[in-house]
Amino acid sequence: NAGVTQTPKFRVLKTGQSMTLLCAQDMNHEYMYWYRQDPGMGLRLIHYSVGEGTTAKGEVPDGYNVSRLKKQNFLLGLESAAPSQTSVYFCASSYSGPVNYNEQFFGPGTRLTVL
Amino acid sequence: DQQVKQNSPSLSVQEGRISILNCDYTNSMFDYFLWYKKYPAEGPTFLISISSIKDKNEDGRFTVFLNKSAKHLSLHIVPSQPGDSAVYFCAASGGGTGNQFYFGTGTSLTVIP
Numbered sequence: 613n614a615g616v617t618q619t620p621k622f623r624v625l626k627t628g629q630s631m632t633l634l635c636a637q638d639m640n641h642e643y644m645y646w647y648r649q650d651p652g653m654g655l656r657l658i659h660y661s662v663g664e665g666t667t668a669k670g671e672v673p674d675g676y677n678v679s680r681l682k683k684q685n686f687l688l689g690l691e692s693a694a695p696s697q698t699s700v701y702f703c704a705s706s707y708s709g710p711v712n713y714n715e716q717f718f719g720p721g722t723r724l725t726v727l
Numbered sequence: 728d729q730q731v732k733q734n735s736p737s738l739s740v741q742e743g744r745i746s747i748l749n750c751d752y753t754n755s756m757f758d759y760f761l762w763y764k765k766y767p768a769e770g771p772t773f774l775i776s777i778s779s780i781k782d783k784n785e786d787g788r789f790t791v792f793l794n795k796s797a798k799h800l801s802l803h804i805v806p807s808q809p810g811d812s813a814v815y816f817c818a819a820s821g822g823g824t825g826n827q828f829y830f831g832t833g834t835s836l837t838v839i840p
Binding site for chain 2: 643
C-alpha cells in the first residue's frame with residue numbers, strides 16, 4: 613500500500629504559468645482533500661471531493677480548480693500562478709467524512725514556489 | 728477567522744517528562760477533534776482523536792482531554808521521547824462545518840535528551 617502519493621514533490625513556476633498537482637490514493641477512499649500550509653497559518657482547505665465526479669470549495673478556493681475524474685485521483689490546478697500561491701500543498705483522503713469520525717491520511721506534500 | 732487556535736508556537740521538554748500541548752476552539756458545534764503529528768518534509772500523520780461524547784481518550788503514551796465548556800483540548804505525552812519532536816496540529820469538525828476539518832497553526836515540540 614502506497615497510501616497517498618503526490619506528484620511532483622517540488623516545483624518552481626513563474627508568475628502566470630499553469631500547472632497541475634496530482635494526488636493518488638490506493639485505499640479506496642471516498643473523500644479527498646487539498647490543503648495548503650503557510651507559515652503561521654496552519655493547514656487551510658482549498659477544495660475537497662466526497663466522491664468520484666464531485667468537488668466542493670473549501671476555505672481558500674480562489675485561484676485553484678480541481679477535478680476528480682477517477683475515484684483514486686484528485687487533481688489540483690493553478691491556471692495562472694501568482695506569488696501568493698507559494699506554499700506547501702498537501703493532499704489527504706479519508707474513507708468517509710468527519711460526521712462518521714474518520715481521520716484523514718495525508719500525502720508527503722508538494723513544495724511550490726512561484727517567482 | 729481562526730476557529731481552532733494553538734497559542735504556543737513552540738514547546739521544549741526534557742526527555743522522560745510530560746509534554747502538554749493545548750488547543751482552543753471557538754465553534755461550539757465542533758464534535759470531533761483530532762491531533763496530527765508532522766515531521767519536516769513529511770505529511771501530517773494521525774495521532775489520536777476524541778469525540779464530544781467523551782472527555783478523555785488514551786492511546787499508549789498519548790492522552791487527549793476535552794473540556795467542552797471551556798472549548799479546550801489538550802494532548803499529553805508521557806513520558807516524552809526525543810522521537811516525539813515534531814510539529815503537532817489539532818483539528819476539529821462537526822455541526823455546520825459539513826465535510827471540513829479546521830486546523831490549528833501547530834505547536835513545535837522539542838524533546839531534549
